Amino acid sequence: MSTNLSAPANTLKNSADEPALLAQFEARIAAGETIEPRDWMPEKYRKQLTRMMGQHAHSEIVGMLPEANWLTRAPSLRRKMSLLAKIQDEAGHGLYIYCGAETLGTSREQMYDELLSGKAKYSHIFNYPTLSWADIGCVGWFVDGAAIVNQTTLAKSSYGPYARAMVRICKEENFHKKQGFEICSILANGTAEQKAMIQDAVNRWWWPSLMMFGPSDTDSPNSGELLKWGIKRKSNDELRQRFINLTVPQADAIGVTLPDPDLKLDAESGNWQFGPINWDEFKAVISGDGPCNRERLTAKQTAHAAGAWVRDAALAYAQKHAQ
Amino acid sequence: MSEIIWEVFVQAAGGEPHEHAGSVHAADKEMALQSARDVYARRGKIVNMWVVKASDISSTEPADRPSFFEPGDDKAYRHPSFYAVPRGMKGF
Numbered sequence: 001m002s003t004n005l006s007a008p009a010n011t012l013k014n015s016a017d018e019p020a021l022l023a024q025f026e027a028r029i030a031a032g033e034t035i036e037p038r039d040w041m042p043e044k045y046r047k048q049l050t051r052m053m054g055q056h057a058h059s060e061i062v063g064m065l066p067e068a069n070w071l072t073r074a075p076s077l078r079r080k081m082s083l084l085a086k087i088q089d090e091a092g093h094g095l096y097i098y099c100g101a102e103t104l105g106t107s108r109e110q111m112y113d114e115l116l117s118g119k120a121k122y123s124h125i126f127n128y129p130t131l132s133w134a135d136i137g138c139v140g141w142f143v144d145g146a147a148i149v150n151q152t153t154l155a156k157s158s159y160g161p162y163a164r165a166m167v168r169i170c171k172e173e174n175f176h177k178k179q180g181f182e183i184c185s186i187l188a189n190g191t192a193e194q195k196a197m198i199q200d201a202v203n204r205w206w207w208p209s210l211m212m213f214g215p216s217d218t219d220s221p222n223s224g225e226l227l228k229w230g231i232k233r234k235s236n237d238e239l240r241q242r243f244i245n246l247t248v249p250q251a252d253a254i255g256v257t258l259p260d261p262d263l264k265l266d267a268e269s270g271n272w273q274f275g276p277i278n279w280d281e282f283k284a285v286i287s288g289d290g291p292c293n294r295e296r297l298t299a300k301q302t303a304h305a306a307g308a309w310v311r312d313a314a315l316a317y318a319q320k321h322a323q
Numbered sequence: 324m325s326e327i328i329w330e331v332f333v334q335a336a337g338g339e340p341h342e343h344a345g346s347v348h349a350a351d352k353e354m355a356l357q358s359a360r361d362v363y364a365r366r367g368k369i370v371n372m373w374v375v376k377a378s379d380i381s382s383t384e385p386a387d388r389p390s391f392f393e394p395g396d397d398k399a400y401r402h403p404s405f406y407a408v409p410r411g412m413k414g415f
Contacts, residue, residue, distance in 0.1 A: 005330070005380035039385045085365075092362050099346040102328075108348060165345070172366070311350075315326070318350035 003038070029230045034160045037103035045229050046104050048222060049159050052231060053101035058115045058122035060094030062296050066130040067139060075133060082179050083136065089176065093169050100161035116301050124282060125212050127290030134187055134194075134201035140180015142209035142247070148173050149243045150213065158230030181250065188254040202251070203259045210274075211282045213240040219279075241271055248272045327376055329355040331363055334371040341373055349374075 021040050028035065035041055064087050071087070074080035102108055114120035125143055130136060151173060155166040187198035214236040217223040226232045234242075248265075251258050262275030284290065326348040332341035344363040349355035355374040364372065383391055399405045408415050 003382055003384050005377045005382050036385065038382075088361075088365065092365060095347070095362050096345055108326075168345075311326075314350040314354055318354075321351070 026229075029158050029228075033158075034163065035158050036160045042229075044225060045231070048225055048229070049162065049231055050101060050104045050106050052222075052226070053097055053104070053162055054106070054111050054114065055121050055123070057094045057097035057101060057111070058120055059126060060090045060097065061115070062122045062126045062300065063143075064090045065296055065299055066126055066128070066292075067136060069130050070133055070136050073133065074136075079183070082175075086140070086176050086179060089172050093165075093172070096165040096168055097162075100159075100165045103161050112304075116297070116304055118288070118297055121286060123212060124286040124290065125208050127285050127292045127296060128204070128208055129292050131204070132197050132201060134184070134197040135205065137180050137183030137187060137198065138201040138205040140176050140178075141184050141250070142180075142205050143212065144173060144176035144180060145247060146209050146212045146243050148177055149239050149246070153234045153239065154232065156230075156233050162231075181254075184256065185254040188256050199256055202256050206259050207277065207281075208285075210240055210244070210277055211279075213237075213243065215279060215282070244272050244274055245270065326350055327355075327378075329359070329374040330377050330380060331355075331359040332373040332375070333359075333363055333369055336368055337370055341371065346377065347374070 022042055025035075025039075025041060025045075035045075067083060067087050067090075071080065071083055074083050098108055098111065101111060111120070115122065130139065148170070151166050151170055155163055155170055157163040157166065184198055184202075187194040189195075214220050214223075216237055217227075217235045220236055223232075223236065227235065248258065248263065260275045262273065264273045265271075266273050285293070288294075327350065328346050328348055329352075330346050331344045333344045334341045344359075347355055347358040347362055349358050352374060356372060359372055359374050360369075363369075395401075403415075
């Protein structure tokens with residue numbers, strides 16, 4: 001009757017039970033119940049979640065790199081401290097999600113190997129370079145802003161460990177967006193050179209940030225299943241629209257122009273209509289052909305190799321002193 | 324790399340129960356505590372932290388939930404609302 005927490009879940013079931021188990025599972029989802037690690041779940045649910053959580057965790061970890069790029073060149077101590085704190089948070093967020101993901105039966109080692117080998121994806125946005133200090137502001141405002149919209153709804157994901165990781169992340173993420181927006185707002189109200197710098201960053205980060213929500217659901221092969229099983233709760237398009245609606249007035253407030261001449265408020269729905277997204281760019285970047293893909297992967301491979309002695313030493317020490 | 328998984332329990336303030344925060348990978352308990360602090364205590368007045376090897380935690384199985392916990396579900400006499408006292412009585 002009792003089991004050990006770290007024992008693998010018994011996924012072997014009589015295949016004749018499958019339809020009944022699936023019906024029961026879907027009834028639980030429909031009733032808004034939370035699925036926990038040792039509950040029965042369809043293999044596809046397990047696979048989709050593992051893929052999604054893995055990608056999410058990888059994104060947090062890789063996302064540390066474009067920001068670390070400006071850590072030693074932050075304009076003041078205050079800015080350096082807050083950027084360092086943000087980067088530390090991203091490491092922590094990645095770890096929350098990896099810990100949640102491994103409850104599904106894939107080991108940390110396997111997941112991380114998939115990142116390092118290039119087999120696993122991570123959010124395409126982190127394959128863009130941070131070319132100026134203003135980019136750091138845009139990353140906080142747009143990229144973390146988009147992440148907040150996404151993560152707030154994922155906090156109600158049907159899978160317990162994922163939802164709980166999201167709740168934890170949401171509590172910490174708001175400072176990221178404010179930190180970024182503060183940078184943008186100060187630059188936008190600064191010298192002519194600063195204004196030009198922030199406008200240039202906005203011009204480069206806006207469209208890729210909209211792509212973070214993924215293609216329209218009709219073009220997104222996984223969306224149907226993810227929504228049916230409550231892994232995600234809102235469609236890509238809904239979330240993208242929410243982000244745009246939130247951000248347009250913010251841009252207006254600080255006097256930066258979003259690089260979309262088609263932005264127009266539809267008074268009836270309250271939605272900001274927007275121009276066409278270049279999905280060819282998204283496809284290229286997500287499949288390895290963005291500005292920084294090779295650089296990002298190399299950085300992670302190098303870090304992993306360089307840190308091997310630390311892991312080995314810790315293990316050797318622990319084994320030597322084991323009671 | 325055969326690191327151990329440790330479950331982390333965090334006490335947010337004096338007198339509060341320790342709450343499960345998540346897990347960490349670490350080679351031994353000292354590193355587990357340090358990692359747990361770095362991952363789960365970046366903010367807030369955490370006063371205490373436990374780490375426990377996941378392999379040392381025993382748990383019930385979801386499939387056993389009905390039979391294992393059922394005796395606690397249907398005993399209304401364990402709740403104050405089961406009992407009648409005269410109206411207007413203070414202290415109930």
